[in-house]
Amino acid sequence: MRIINGKVILSGEHSVVYGKVALAASINLGVVAKVVGDGNSVDKNEIVIRAIEVAGGDSKLGVEIESEIPVGAGLGSSAAVASAVILSVREYLGSPIKSKKELFNLVMECEKVAHGKPSGIDAAVVVYGGLIAFTKGRPIEKLAIGKPLELLLVDTGKPVETTKEMVELVAKARNREDLIDQIGKLSLRVKNELVLGNDIDELLDNNGCLLEELGVVGERANELSNELRKLGASVKVTGAGGVKEGSGMLLVRHNDLNVVRKYLDRRKMSHYSTKIGGR
Ligand code: MEV
Numbered sequence: 001m002r003i004i005n006g007k008v009i010l011s012g013e014h015s016v017v018y019g020k021v022a023l024a025a026s027i028n029l030g031v032v033a034k035v036v037g038d039g040n041s042v043d044k045n046e047i048v049i050r051a052i053e054v055a056g057g058d059s060k061l062g063v064e065i066e067s068e069i070p071v072g073a074g075l076g077s078s079a080a081v082a083s084a085v086i087l088s089v090r091e092y093l094g095s096p097i098k099s100k101k102e103l104f105n106l107v108m109e110c111e112k113v114a115h116g117k118p119s120g121i122d123a124a125v126v127v128y129g130g131l132i133a134f135t136k137g138r139p140i141e142k143l144a145i146g147k148p149l150e151l152l153l154v155d156t157g158k159p160v161e162t163t164k165e166m167v168e169l170v171a172k173a174r175n176r177e178d179l180i181d182q183i184g185k186l187s188l189r190v191k192n193e194l195v196l197g198n199d200i201d202e203l204l205d206n207n208g209c210l211l212e213e214l215g216v217v218g219e220r221a222n223e224l225s226n227e228l229r230k231l232g233a234s235v236k237v238t239g240a241g242g243v244k245e246g247s248g249m250l251l252v253r254h255n256d257l258n259v260v261r262k263y264l265d266r267r268k269m270s271h272y273s274t275k276i277g278g279r
Pocket of ligand 1: 009012013014015016017074115117118119120121122163167239240
């Protein structure tokens with residue numbers, strides 16, 4: 001059984017839909033899937049059903065899934081589940097997946113269930129792993145990070161909107177072209193700085209503010225972001241976001257992350273520590 005890791009988008013969600021480069025990385029929260037034969041005993045959601053189908057499995061097949069990745073938090077849960085299910089079904093059928101490209105194409109088919117027209121960034125990072133630069137329609141670039149990057153993921157609650165709905169909201173946003181352009185330029189800088197091992201905190205925070213202006217961050221997440229900024233943190237939502245209720249996870253950087261951890265613990269808010277690059 002292979003562990004498939006979730007992901008964070010470090011820079012460029014939404015602007016990636018408009019052809020700009022975005023940076024994404026695997027995180028240390030994963031999912032495993034195992035075919036158990038009889039599907040009647042297993043609760044299957046629409047992603048799992050589609051993944052069994054695209055892998056060529058019988059719709060009666062059952063697949064057990066164990067996941068550490070919070071669902072609907074912008075951490076690539078659906079792409080990771082699809083990938084794990086496809087791999088396990090193809091193993092079971094005796095025709096294992098032979099290449100990452102093949103797996104990527106099948107995961108993309110599953111992503112269309114929830115995303116409509118996904119850019120492909122979630123499927124790409126889940127399948128290729130590590131740190132990647134992704135531009136729609138171009139070859140995926142695997143990057144070596146210059147210096148490991150420690151991050152805190154802070155849960156602002158599950159969005160009620162789907163990724164598809166958030167992408168549609170952005171399409172109607174005031175000042176969209178200018179904001180997307182600015183995020184695209186920031187992402188290019190983030191890419192260079194990550195490879196050089198330089199600090200990206202300020203760029204991350206700028207990206208966070210641009211996403212707020214774009215209208216994909218709800219009130220609850222906005223307020224929390226501003227509180228964390230008062231502590232000296234850099235903050236950005238990761239993934240599609242959400243406005244009516246939660247906005248999924250915030251990515252938080254600080255030169256002493258313990259300051260942020262203590263603040264969140266006092267408020268009994270859940271958070272995860274993750275590291276990009278290194279061991
Ligand atoms: C979702 O993880 C990222 C978005 O940019 C949508 C997409 O790229 O398909 C919001």
